[in-house]
Amino acid sequence: MKESDTVPEIGQIVRNRRGRDAEQYSVIVGIVDKRYVFLADGDKRKFDRPKRKNLAHLELIDYVSPEVKRSLEETGRVTNGKLRFAISKYMNEYVIDLKEGEQVDG
Template sequence: MTEKVKIGQLVYSKAGRDKTKPLVIIGIEDEYAFVADGKHRKVDAPKRKKMKHLQFTNTNFAIIKNRIVNGEIITDNVLWHTICEYLEGGL
């Protein structure tokens, strides 16, 4: 399963309080993905979700992935605006 999972990938929650909400993977550990959206779920406190509870998309945000891989700080504002821009058709 982890071969299709990437940092910076847009996913949707299939279960829990955040069901159907768009989230971005900001970390991966075993069968868990750490996800955040920058508004309801902050980058400092990402939600740990089992992979089976996520709906994966083919959308990857290179800007988010590159910042995380390079050890740069991702702000909640950047994450939230990246998601909103994509959903509004800007990317």
């Protein structure tokens, strides 16, 4: 599946491929249109000041944080701590497994 075929979701983890924040992970906290999304990581980029980023510069990870998605759907907001938790949970469950020799097709 090509990356242009994937549709971003609120709460989805992404890896930045370009720019100052290259190789960093963030969470989609808003969708502008079919080309741009708003990102925050709860640390350097807080929820109150999300980064608008072109989807062509992102690698969409096949992981959506249920905590972040539920919080944004219910209240329209999410805490920065919850964003940091979602990223660290993804990193602990999936990225560390890759360092142990597993490979992901993608």
